[in-house]
Amino acid sequence: MRRRSVIFSGLGLTLVAALGALFWRPKDLGENHDNYFSALNNLLKEKGPGRPVMMIDVDRMNHNIDQISNSVGPEKTYRIVVKSLPSMDLLKHIMKRANTNALMVFHQPFLNAIVDAFPEADILMGKPMPITAVATFYNTLTRSAAAASQQIQWLIDTPERLIQYQQLANKLGVTMRINCELDVGLHRGGLSTAQSLDAVLNIIDGDPEHLNFSGFMGYEPHLTGLKAKLESPSVQSVLSIYQAFIDQAKARGVDTEKLTLNGAGSHTLGIYENDNLMNDLSAGSGIVKPMDFDTFYMKGNYPALFIATPILKRYDELKLPGDPAIAKLLPLWNPNMQRLYYIYGGYWKAKIVSPAGVADPIYQSTNQSPITTSNSVDLQIDDYIFLRPTQSEHVMLQFGDILVVKGGEIIDNWPVFHQTG
Numbered sequence: 001m002r003r004r005s006v007i008f009s010g011l012g013l014t015l016v017a018a019l020g021a022l023f024w025r026p027k028d029l030g031e032n033h034d035n036y037f038s039a040l041n042n043l044l045k046e047k048g049p050g051r052p053v054m055m056i057d058v059d060r061m062n063h064n065i066d067q068i069s070n071s072v073g074p075e076k077t078y079r080i081v082v083k084s085l086p087s088m089d090l091l092k093h094i095m096k097r098a099n100t101n102a103l104m105v106f107h108q109p110f111l112n113a114i115v116d117a118f119p120e121a122d123i124l125m126g127k128p129m130p131i132t133a134v135a136t137f138y139n140t141l142t143r144s145a146a147a148a149s150q151q152i153q154w155l156i157d158t159p160e161r162l163i164q165y166q167q168l169a170n171k172l173g174v175t176m177r178i179n180c181e182l183d184v185g186l187h188r189g190g191l192s193t194a195q196s197l198d199a200v201l202n203i204i205d206g207d208p209e210h211l212n213f214s215g216f217m218g219y220e221p222h223l224t225g226l227k228a229k230l231e232s233p234s235v236q237s238v239l240s241i242y243q244a245f246i247d248q249a250k251a252r253g254v255d256t257e258k259l260t261l262n263g264a265g266s267h268t269l270g271i272y273e274n275d276n277l278m279n280d281l282s283a284g285s286g287i288v289k290p291m292d293f294d295t296f297y298m299k300g301n302y303p304a305l306f307i308a309t310p311i312l313k314r315y316d317e318l319k320l321p322g323d324p325a326i327a328k329l330l331p332l333w334n335p336n337m338q339r340l341y342y343i344y345g346g347y348w349k350a351k352i353v354s355p356a357g358v359a360d361p362i363y364q365s366t367n368q369s370p371i372t373t374s375n376s377v378d379l380q381i382d383d384y385i386f387l388r389p390t391q392s393e394h395v396m397l398q399f400g401d402i403l404v405v406k407g408g409e410i411i412d413n414w415p416v417f418h419q420t421g
């Protein structure tokens with residue numbers, strides 16, 4: 001009797017486990033390319049390079065440029081974040097459409113390239129540069145050091161760094177424009193109390209021949225994800241810290257109307273539509289909207305940047321090294337592993353967006369990556385698959401020229417920056 005009940009309860013458990021497994025089994029999520037990606041696939045098969053490419057959809061990007069410049073509004077300056085859009089032609093396009101000459105730069109080789117290409121641009125550095133990078137910039141400059149110095153606002157975070165810059169400016173015989181990094185709550189560095197501005201202004205006021213105070217930069221990406229509105233306490237805290245620095249500068253006799261009061265980024269720019277404390281707002285990534293920018297204030301922007309890569313191989317069954325039984329069992333559990341493709345390249349900071357329903361990768365390879373789908377996905381060798389980069393700044397530099405697509409046609413190739421200039 002006891003033995004029989006043990007057997008029954010064992011059977012019962014197995015049955016529950018089997019039903020549970022059926023219930024929790026992943027659904028078939030596979031879908032072929034929709035009209036948008038089908039058209040791109042056909043275009044690339046006919047005119048693409050047959051290797052992984054980074055492409056920009058100009059129609060979508062133009063919409064995003066308009067969104068961002070409307071959000072900044074006519075009273076303030078829209079400053080383009082160069083590191084997130086690392087291509088000269090791309091920058092030219094955005095500067096023209098958004099009607100702005102203001103750029104934010106984070107890398108010395110890019111700075112030299114930008115100063116050569118855009119003598120009219122106003123350039124704010126996005127991070128404090130080591131003094132040797134500043135010296136390298138001047139040593140490799142092809143234009144007059146004095147003229148280039150008028151274009152750039154160097155970002156400083158401490159009086160010690162300012163003294164290094166002052167010594168270099170003295171040696172070069174130029175006047176450097178100095179913008180102060182403020183810690184408005186991110187705690188990534190910069191001046192953290194309004195009183196600490198005094199030490200900086202003392203140095204600047206004491207050497208007007210070599211130093212000129214140009215403004216503040218207070219970046220606040222810690223507001224991302226809070227769905228923060230202007231009146232939210234977290235935003236008010238940022239603004240009151242910022243205001244304290246402006247008041248301190250005024251008390252020192254600075255004409256703050258003439259300063260560049262920079263802040264924001266793609267994630268947070270929308271907060272300030274009805275605020276005038278900062279007169280200069282930055283955004284880069286939101287122009288092409290990589291995946292990490294699917295955030296609250298970016299809802300109206302379209303994904304405009306894709307990696308497209310060809311399929312090299314297709315198998316209508318799962319194949320795995322080792323025990324063939326596992327390759328047979330896995331698709332029974334997960335239908336999204338019925339079909340196996342190998343793509344050209346892979347392992348980028350990116351996620352596959354078309355076809356839909358690609359299972360988690362069996363393994364990743366930068367040479368040829370396996371991807372699996374259900375039988376509902378029916379792509380052929382040489383068809384392209386599409387990924388959305390999670391970020392733009394580094395990923396855009398990995399593919400050579402950007403393929404520029406507009407109205408369903410490839411209209412241009414835009415070279416990207418070289419990391420080392």
Ligand SMILES: Cc1ncc(COP(=O)(O)O)c(C=O)c1O
Nearest residue numbers: 081084219265266282283284285
């Ligand atoms: C100082 C500063 N401002 C603005 C941004 C915003 O750039 P994006 O709009 O690409 O997020 C960044 C990004 O890192 C930054 O460091």
